[in-house]
Structures are given as C-alpha cells and as structure tokens.
Amino acid sequence: KAGVTQTPRYLIKTRGQQVTLSCSPISGHRSVSWYQQTPGQGLQFLFEYFSETQRNKGNFPGRFSGRQFSNSRSEMNVSTLELGDSALYLCASSLGWGLRNTEAFFGQGTRLTVV
Amino acid sequence: AQKVTQAQTEISVVEKEDVTLDCVYETRDTTYYLFWYKQPPSGELVFLIRRNSFDEQNEISGRYSWNFQKSTSSFNFTITASQVVDSAVYFCALSEPQGGSEKLVFGKGTKLTVNP
Numbered sequence: 001k002a003g004v005t006q007t008p009r010y011l012i013k014t015r016g017q018q019v020t021l022s023c024s025p026i027s028g029h030r031s032v033s034w035y036q037q038t039p040g041q042g043l044q045f046l047f048e049y050f051s052e053t054q055r056n057k058g059n060f061p062g063r064f065s066g067r068q069f070s071n072s073r074s075e076m077n078v079s080t081l082e083l084g085d086s087a088l089y090l091c092a093s094s095l096g097w098g099l100r101n102t103e104a105f106f107g108q109g110t111r112l113t114v115v
Numbered sequence: 116a117q118k119v120t121q122a123q124t125e126i127s128v129v130e131k132e133d134v135t136l137d138c139v140y141e142t143r144d145t146t147y148y149l150f151w152y153k154q155p156p157s158g159e160l161v162f163l164i165r166r167n168s169f170d171e172q173n174e175i176s177g178r179y180s181w182n183f184q185k186s187t188s189s190f191n192f193t194i195t196a197s198q199v200v201d202s203a204v205y206f207c208a209l210s211e212p213q214g215g216s217e218k219l220v221f222g223k224g225t226k227l228t229v230n231p
Contacts, residue, residue: 003159033218043206043221055216088158104219106152106160 002027004093004107012113018079021110025072025093031055032074033104034066037088046089049074050096081114088112117142117211121222128197129230136192136225138207144168148210149183149190150219155203166190197229 005024013019025032033056034046045058049068066076072093078085088111092104118141128134140149151163164174166183174181178195194201204224210217 035219042223043208043219045218045220048216048218050216056218058218090158090160092160103162103165105162108157108159111158 006107023074023091029093031094033092035090117220119222123225125226127228138190150208152206
C-alpha cells in the first residue's frame, strides 16, 4: 500500500514568487493536514482538510492557503514568498477527521528554499 | 494552550546502551492524546505510538517502551539496547482540540545519535 506522496521533494523559489505543493494521501484516507517545520519554530500546524473542506487552520498569515480535491489529494499554496517561509512542509493523511480515533501518517515532505 | 517540552536537545550513546527520551506536557483538557514520532534524515515523520489520557498502562513494543505518568504529566520513551538505525530526531506530540477536530502540538524534538 503506497504511503503519503509529496511533490516536489525540493523547491527553490525567489522572494515574492508563489509556490504550490502537492500531497497525495494514502488510498482511502480522507483527511489531509499540513505542517511547517523550521529549525527555529519546530513543527507547526498549518491546516487540515476533510472531504474537500478546511476543518482547522493554524496561526499563519493569509498568504498560506490550501485546498482538497474530490480524490482527497491536497495542495497548499504560498503567495508572495518571504525568506522566512523556507522550511520543510510535511503533509499527513489519516482515515478520519481529527486524531482521536486515527493515526496520522506523514509524507517525506517538500523542502522549500526561498532566496 | 497546550505545550510539549522535550528538554533534551541532543543525546549521544554507544550502541547497545539504553536511552530514555523525556517528554513533559501541559494541557487543561481531561481527554487528550499523546504521540511519539521518529524523523530519520529522509525527513518523513514515522508514527511510533498513540496514547489516550485514560490509559496509563505502560507499553512495550520490541526494544521500545513508553512510560505514561499523568501525575507528573510525562510520557517518556525508552529504547533498550540501542542500535545505529535508531539514530534520528524523536518528537513527542499532544493533540489539541480545535474547531471540532484536533491538531498536533509538537515538542522541539530530541536528536538521538547512536554510535557504533
């Protein structure tokens, strides 16, 4: 059974540009969450999607957005990139909504570098 | 707000030594979930365990064991007879209710290096 797939694995962008990251969850999983990992702030929750609807959002500016498609694949978009957006972006998929009855399985992440 | 503290930033041991990774958490919720994840150099977070707040039984899985003590708000992780392949960053996390769902609040992680 395939795991969580994130593409691309590496990205280099220039300040002011925008970027789109993709996440394909485990087959049958309907929930996708996104996390940002930086050396300074650690792992921080961005948002969660379930059945194409955003269920939760973390404390990030509006430049960070996302969506989920009917096949549960998700994309996140960051507009007007800043140097501080350089990070490892991790996607997690789970069977259901929330964490009480399900585990979250993570992909290998997309490493974004903003120059 | 929920908080997870992993006081040990880095630990270095020699193969076959036992090692314990500490995790202390803060929450006002009566029902919550605790997790441990392993992050090898490849970057993927590998799920190790989930524990709910009502289950204080210790758990053992092979060389891994977890000690959950509600009285001290701790959820420590022990690796017995460590191996080089155990080298990774280990994260402790706590579920935080939000918008009818939960998100994970992570500690800063403990980097474990197991030397041959």
